[in-house]
């Protein structure tokens with residue numbers, strides 16, 4: 001008996017027991033749908049978040065003085081005078097020091113606890129931010145003694161209500177600043193947008209920072225490289241230079257957006273994998289279900305096996321027939337599972353507003369896996385059927 | 398020419414502590430185109446013998462040569478091929494596949510000999526027509542009478558043009574009229590050159606054959622030729 005003949009035979013046998021075949025397949029359908037769906041969803045979520053993270057700025061690095069837990073002391077702070085030496089590093093395109101601390105904002109009787117960022121001309125370019133109302137800082141804002149500031153939407157909402165804030169004055173810790181622009185919120189597509197709280201910041205030219213505090217230590221330095229650089233190599237280079245400048249026994253932390261993304265991606269991959277393995281367990285359960293039904297089927301069809309052997313079916317023919325039946329069950333189940341899984345991930349992608357990604361690898365994997373499950377869980381019942389004695393089969397009632 | 402040669406065959410079933418000797422030192426030969434009946438009381442070993450001849454079962458000891466080839470030495474694949482091509486088996490209980498129409502039932506042996514589906518269909522239809530069931534080919538066994546079912550089973554046994562036809566009480570489950578019709582078919586086949594071995598309880602059925610072997614307690618007690626005039630009934 002050739003294979004096509006065997007497949008036709010097993011299909012017609014499965015058709016005789018339609019309901020049972022369907023119920024048997026459900027285990028595999030659910031398992032495969034879960035695996036394909038989860039992997040596709042995981043990929044979609046990862047891609048959409050990566051895209052958002054990238055929008056914070058390409059080739060972006062941050063460096064700051066860190067607390068050394070071993071030596072139990074804070075590293076020497078970074079001052080603007082330390083930055084000159086960084087400019088000699090060839091890979092660096094721009095450097096932007098940031099002074100970041102809490103302030104109190106006030107306008108008439110309204111007030112708001114906010115974050116102040118003293119920045120230079122490069123800051124908005126490096127962090128990829130734009131102004132949506134009014135204007136951005138110009139070089140003269142940094143050169144002359146102009147008490148101007150840019151605020152985020154949250155500040156406008158709380159201090160101005162429905163008034164136009166441009167040209168109005170606010171008090172930052174009792175010093176008057178004129179609002180010249182409102183920052184456009186970060187455009188996030190992924191569900192990160194729902195997690196990130198509304199930015200509550202006020203930006204001023206860094207030369208005014210000393211009006212608020214005596215110390216001039218930099219909170220952190222943004223560094224933009226000309227092109228993608230190796231994380232470890234560049235990190236070591238930066239810390240080496242800082243240690244040379246500030247003396248040993250200090251600790252300077254260096255982080256990059258790419259590094260964050262790759263850490264995040266790894267976490268997502270691991271989470272996806274773990275959930276998939278759990279979902280995959282239902283494939284195993286589905287496989288056991290197939291084996292169970294095939295064993296019942298072999299018993300029920302003992303007489304049929306006897307008849308087939310009596311008219312010339314060899315052991316191999318009987319084995320083939322039952323094995324193919326199991327494989328057809330699991331493969332049809334697997335294929336339906338793939339379709340359900342794709343529909344599921346498309347639906348979730350639509351709702352969660354992340355790109356529709358269908359993981360081809362997961363589809364191939366799921367199909368191969370369900371095929372293999374058919375073989376593994378079908379071989380035992382099929383082998384049992386093939387070894388039955390024809391005379392005993394014919395006498396079986 | 399000796400088509401079937403049985404030499405000192407025994408078949409012993411172990412039933413707990415006792416051995417049941419279903420066949421006890423049985424020897425005989427059957428020539429090509431012979432028509433042999435096997436008679437004997439219930440439990441005398443007739444079916445056991447038929448199953449061994451039909452390569453469905455193996456003897457405990459003794460030798461069986463089919464066309465001078467020792468069956469003992471054959472593997473499962475060769476035995477399956479013999480059951481498929483060389484032997485057509487007709488059972489007392491018909492043994493048709495349920496929920497499967499007459500045509501599909503008759504096609505079954507051809508599936509295992511690799512005949513194309515078109516040719517299978519043609520051959521099965523032709524044989525069903527020969528046994529008078531040309532208008533019943535799409536009926537399931539449950540929709541056919543006993544005699545009709547046995548005719549489907551005969552068509553299936555003949556579909557691969559076997560050299561030997563083995564029939565184990567083919568009329569046992571039929572009324573006398575249907576039984577006679579079935580026996581007419583066997584007579585017809587014999588005239589056309591088939592070698593037939595038939596098990597029966599009934600003397601008048603047995604006398605369709607040239608020769609009657611009597612079994613008793615697993616042993617051959619007589620082996621007689623049927624006088625020609627007797628057969629003309």
Ligand SMILES: Nc1ncnc2c1ncn2[C@@H]1O[C@H](COP(=O)(O)OP(=O)(O)O)[C@@H](O)[C@H]1O
Nearest residue numbers: 410417418419438439440441442443444445446
């Ligand atoms: N599978 C078996 N297990 C045990 N004993 C069996 C088996 N098949 C047949 N027998 C015994 O062998 C003897 C011959 O059986 P069988 O060939 O079926 O007789 P017949 O067909 O002549 O009625 C009987 O005593 C029967 O009980």
Ligand SMILES: [Mg+2]
Nearest residue numbers: 443444445565
């Ligand atoms: Mg019997």
